Amino acid sequence: MLPLEIRKMTMEDLEQVMEIEHSSFPYPWSRASFEKELRHNGYACYFVAGLSKNGQVVGYAGSWILFGEAHITTLAVHPSYRRAGIGSALLNSLMETACSLGACQVFLEVRDSNGAARTLYEKFGFKIKGVRKKYYLDEDALVMTRDFSPAGP
Numbered sequence: 485m486l487p488l489e490i491r492k493m494t495m496e497d498l499e500q501v502m503e504i505e506h507s508s509f510p511y512p513w514s515r516a517s518f519e520k521e522l523r524h525n526g527y528a529c530y531f532v533a534g535l536s537k538n539g540q541v542v543g544y545a546g547s548w549i550l551f552g553e554a555h556i557t558t559l560a561v562h563p564s565y566r567r568a569g570i571g572s573a574l575l576n577s578l579m580e581t582a583c584s585l586g587a588c589q590v591f592l593e594v595r596d597s598n599g600a601a602r603t604l605y606e607k608f609g610f611k612i613k614g615v616r617k618k619y620y621l622d623e624d625a626l627v628m629t630r631d632f633s634p635a636g637p
């Protein structure tokens with residue numbers, strides 16, 4: 485894997501985060517949504533993956549951790565850096581953090597058609613638990629969950 489640093493997302497990362505967001509999702513979050521998460525959501529936990537050589541942000545991931553559950557809200561990797569283990573590294577950081585903060589279960593929504601993400605989540609032990617109809621305006625979401633063992637992720 486590329487030498488990477490996984491660290492907490494800051495406001496200074498948002499320009500690069502927004503570029504990846506727009507190249508990754510048909511209905512991208514606004515910059516204001518990320519700002520709100522970083523500034524005002526005490527339950528939010530957002531990471532970026534930065535290249536060790538120059539700090540370029542090549543991916544990010546976020547979750548809300550509350551009431552013993554973690555909800556993964558986003559995960560994206562720059563199109564030029566996919567299939568290099570960065571999504572896995574970010575997911576790993578989210579899972580470890582959720583576990584260390586006492587979460588017993590992690591859940592997320594994923595597009596039915598998003599084979600790449602579904603395969604990644606299945607590799608991490610997520611299982612399909614349900615469907616949210618028209619969650620994405622144009623498509624249903626699958627709800628995937630994973631329980632933590634008492635030993636951790």
Ligand SMILES: CC(C)(COP(=O)(O)OP(=O)(O)OC[C@H]1O[C@@H](n2cnc3c(N)ncnc32)[C@H](O)[C@@H]1OP(=O)(O)O)[C@@H](O)C(=O)NCCC(=O)NCCS
Binds near residue numbers: 600
């Ligand atoms: C989903 C996403 C985050 C994966 O990031 P990534 O850095 O490429 O993932 P990794 O390199 O860690 O891949 C880990 C495993 O996931 C699976 N996987 C990842 N991309 C895949 C693809 N395009 N097709 C099939 N399997 C894939 C593979 O099993 C892969 O392991 P392998 O490369 O050894 O075969 C990335 O494709 C992305 O940003 N997509 C657009 C945004 C998005 O859909 N986010 C998820 C929202 S729910």
